Amino acid sequence: MSTDTRKLKRHERALGVDRGNTFKSETEVRWHNEGEEVLERHLGLRTTSKLYEAVTFNVGGKFKYTPDFMHYLEDRTMVFVEVKTSRYAHGFASSQVRLKATAAEFQMFRFFLALATKEGFDLTEI
Numbered sequence: 401m402s403t404d405t406r407k408l409k410r411h412e413r414a415l416g417v418d419r420g421n422t423f424k425s426e427t428e429v430r431w432h433n434e435g436e437e438v439l440e441r442h443l444g445l446r447t448t449s450k451l452y453e454a455v456t457f458n459v460g461g462k463f464k465y466t467p468d469f470m471h472y473l474e475d476r477t478m479v480f481v482e483v484k485t486s487r488y489a490h491g492f493a494s495s496q497v498r499l500k501a502t503a504a505e506f507q508m509f510r511f512f513l514a515l516a517t518k519e520g521f522d523l524t525e526i
Contacts, residue, residue: 423452425483425485427483427484427485427516428452428468428469428483430483430516430521431468431469431481431483431514431521432450432452432469434520434521435447435450435469435471435481435483435514435521436450436471438514438520438521438523439471439473439479439481439512439523442523443473443479445473445474445475445477446473446474447471447472447473447474448472448473448474449471449472450469450470450471450472451469451470452468452469453466453467453468453469454469454470455467455470455480457502457505457506459498459501459502459505460501460505463498463501465498465499465501465502467480467481467482467499467502467511468481468482468483469481469483477509477510478509478510479509479510479511479512480502480509480510480511480512481511481512481513481514482495482496482499482511482512482513482514483514483516483521484513484514484515484516485515485516486515486516487515496513499511499513499526500526503526510525511525511526512524512525512526513526
């Protein structure tokens with residue numbers, strides 16, 4: 401195995417792999433591991449299914465938006481979560497605008513912004 405291949409595999413392991421999907425950040429790996437519990441504490445409902453970047457919304461024919469995670473809850477609610485390291489993270493403002501516009505257009509779903517903290521996540525419904 402070449403050195404480059406070993407580095408790539410190490411990098412992929414560090415970011416995490418879920419059924420063939422490689423997460424784009426350590427924060428997404430954290431949400432993958434902790435998100436169901438965070439949502440259950442916040443909403444009082446268990447997640448029955450969770451997918452990574454499962455849905456892309458076409459918002460008003462102006463742009464497309466893909467939330468980080470989709471959770472299907474025990475009451476059949478679909479919840480979409482955008483995960484960010486902080487409000488100062490690269491792309492935060494753009495993601496927040498897109499998330500708000502998507503939530504306004506697709507009101508049959510629930511949308512959340514999850515900001516990572518040292519203790520876990522701060523969850524805000526949009």
